Amino acid sequence: MILLVPEHVAGKLRPSARELVAAARTLSALGECQALLLGPGASAAAVELAAFGVTAHHCEDAGYEPFKADVWTSAVAAAATQIGAKAVIVPATRGGLSYGPRVAVRLNAGLLEDVIEVETDGTTVGAKRFSYLSRVTESVRSAGLPVVISVKVNVLAPAEPSGTPGSVSAIVLPIDPATQRIEIVSQSKASTGGVALDEATIVVTGGRGVGSPEGFTRLVEPLAGCLNAAVGATRAVVDAGWRPYSDQVGQTGKSVAPNVYVALAVSGAVQHLSGMNRSKVIVAINKDKDAPIFKVADYGIVGDVNEVVPELLKVLGKQ
Amino acid sequence: MKICTVLKQVPDAEASIRTAGDRVDLTGVTFVMDGMDEYGVEEAIRLREAGHQAEIFTLALGPKRFEEAIRTSLALGSDRAIHIETTDVLDVVTQARVLAAAVRQEGADLVLVGGKQADWDSSAFGPALAEALGWPHLDWTTRLAITGTAVEATHDTDAGTETVRFSLPAVITTQQGLNEPRYPTLPNIMKAKRKELRKAVPADYQAPAPLTQVGGEVIQVKARLNKLFTGEAVETAAQLVGALRDEAKVI
Numbered sequence A: 001m002i003l004l005v006p007e008h009v010a011g012k013l014r015p016s017a018r019e020l021v022a023a024a025r026t027l028s029a030l031g032e033c034q035a036l037l038l039g040p041g042a043s044a045a046a047v048e049l050a051a052f053g054v055t056a057h058h059c060e061d062a063g064y065e066p067f068k069a070d071v072w073t074s075a076v077a078a079a080a081t082q083i084g085a086k087a088v089i090v091p092a093t094r095g096g097l098s099y100g101p102r103v104a105v106r107l108n109a110g111l112l113e114d115v116i117e118v119e120t121d122g123t124t125v126g127a128k129r130f131s132y133l134s135r136v137t138e139s140v141r142s143a144g145l146p147v148v149i150s151v152k153v154n155v156l157a158p159a160e161p162s163g164t165p166g167s168v169s170a171i172v173l174p175i176d177p178a179t180q181r182i183e184i185v186s187q188s189k190a191s192t193g194g195v196a197l198d199e200a201t202i203v204v205t206g207g208r209g210v211g212s213p214e215g216f217t218r219l220v221e222p223l224a225g226c227l228n229a230a231v232g233a234t235r236a237v238v239d240a241g242w243r244p245y246s247d248q249v250g251q252t253g254k255s256v257a258p259n260v261y262v263a264l265a266v267s268g269a270v271q272h273l274s275g276m277n278r279s280k281v282i283v284a285i286n287k288d289k290d291a292p293i294f295k296v297a298d299y300g301i302v303g304d305v306n307e308v309v310p311e312l313l314k315v316l317g318k319q
Numbered sequence B: 001m002k003i004c005t006v007l008k009q010v011p012d013a014e015a016s017i018r019t020a021g022d023r024v025d026l027t028g029v030t031f032v033m034d035g036m037d038e039y040g041v042e043e044a045i046r047l048r049e050a051g052h053q054a055e056i057f058t059l060a061l062g063p064k065r066f067e068e069a070i071r072t073s074l075a076l077g078s079d080r081a082i083h084i085e086t087t088d089v090l091d092v093v094t095q096a097r098v099l100a101a102a103v104r105q106e107g108a109d110l111v112l113v114g115g116k117q118a119d120w121d122s123s124a125f126g127p128a129l130a131e132a133l134g135w136p137h138l139d140w141t142t143r144l145a146i147t148g149t150a151v152e153a154t155h156d157t158d159a160g161t162e163t164v165r166f167s168l169p170a171v172i173t174t175q176q177g178l179n180e181p182r183y184p185t186l187p188n189i190m191k192a193k194r195k196e197l198r199k200a201v202p203a204d205y206q207a208p209a210p211l212t213q214v215g216g217e218v219i220q221v222k223a224r225l226n227k228l229f230t231g232e233a234v235e236t237a238a239q240l241v242g243a244l245r246d247e248a249k250v251i
């Protein structure tokens, strides 16, 4: 048995849900695939997921939203035990990376973290993941089962719906008051605009050389809008308060691998590269021809973003 | 209060990474304390400077070379250290069990550890340790205020930021923004040589059998085209759009 824990936003599955199904399908030797959907909207998301041939359990309990690692750990570990899961698969989002390790410890399972590939021989699970600031690809294998797997978002090809839909049912997973150890005082939701950074097929990132928050509204956002892309930012930009932290790409921000990554006035520090160097096509615009970003770029323009981006907008607008 | 800072020694971010056979070869590489762990050491010292009566100890699990990073933490202000020395690469769940046993033995109210390891790109250790201890954890912490055993802290989530309250004991994972780590001074580096650095091995803490094992490491540098357009903005912009549309076929 395999347990998936996909994320949904108010009943709508995140795109990563289909990537989890894809991972589960490659592990079909471990048994049938079931899913757990938590929080308000879970039943609608369960119906959506069942179309992929997955048996979907939902628990609408409002206590699962907003996310709390302790609460999710208990629910996921309990469901995994109930169904006898040999593999628990979660997305490698901040949430999944936070409760995944806890579930692994609780189930005494091997943890395969932030993986880009999985396979199984029926008794162990092998995976590939990045290490050394994403410069190395490592192969890791569990000694046995069960395993907890967090799957890097936006890497695996999303699964297509299958012929026979799975069944949908409610599951009761009462929240133990003992898991309410962390009280949320306040949340500030950052507005990322339309496209979510880690789900985008194109990302346009602005660096310090964009100059100001106004530079983002004048250059980065219009170019992103034109390409239907998400906006990203470097740490320098986030530290300066020009963009919210949720836009940050890099070692301590999001790790993305879109089809196209456009870096505007980004120098290309190792910590930034580790969050984007697996993008399929990298484009850089920088006025310094020796900027390290050009070493990882497929296409680059040596020039001032203030001059080049308006021209790009003109050319793209004409298409 | 007893504060434990867990740290690793990792290749300097600027160091170039090579492989020999199917493994990363770290010979000749410059090592440093993991930058993310530095924030934890700094935060522990700041808590004490802010008036908390605190003993600070450093805990590290890794090969002999880790001593250098451990000594740095002692020079920065940690009072003593335990180095669980091993050349084995332990999986994160096993690491968490070993270090949880050490934390229980030493006693601690607060464990600070870096949010993401610069060598294994893993952010699992803090949550795993907290689970092994039966404690809550807070990850990606950018602000920490402690009064008695009451904690108020701010951390980053996928959606933005969140401010939370909880009680010690707890594991906090740190990141850039929490503080600005100081450098050790020469007199303190000298003094650190006399501080206690106790050696142990994983077996001292009933290390269980590993749950995962690394089988190989390869450097997969994607070959990049490195096509640079220089000249007037009007021309380079047209050249770039043309290349993306007709050659790369991505827009």
Ligand SMILES: Cc1cc2nc3c(=O)[nH]c(=O)nc-3n(C[C@H](O)[C@H](O)[C@H](O)COP(=O)(O)OP(=O)(O)OC[C@H]3O[C@@H](n4cnc5c(N)ncnc54)[C@H](O)[C@@H]3O)c2cc1C
Pocket: A206, A207, A208, A209, A210, A233, A234, A235, A236, A237, A248, A249, A250, A251, A252, A253, A254, A264, A265, A266, A267, A268, A269, A270, A271, A272, A275, A285, A286, A287, A288, A291, A303, A304, A305, A306, B035, B036, B176
């Ligand atoms: C522990 C740690 C973690 C970190 N994590 C991250 C992370 O997650 N993400 C991250 O991004 N960084 C991270 N950093 C910081 C990183 O080291 C760099 O400092 C940062 O990425 C630099 O951002 P930048 O490229 O925007 O700025 P800069 O390095 O200042 O580069 C600006 C670039 O813009 C160019 N430029 C200036 N003006 C123009 C113009 N008009 N037109 C065209 N080009 C122009 C310049 O030539 C330069 O190359 C981390 C650092 C540490 C120590």
Ligand SMILES: Nc1ncnc2c1ncn2[C@@H]1O[C@H](COP(=O)(O)O)[C@@H](O)[C@H]1O
Pocket: A208, A209, A288
């Ligand atoms: N207006 C500018 N003119 C020339 N170089 C700049 C300008 N703004 C930023 N840079 C370059 O961008 C990098 C970061 O600069 P700073 O943002 O000042 O830290 C340095 O390499 C600077 O040379």
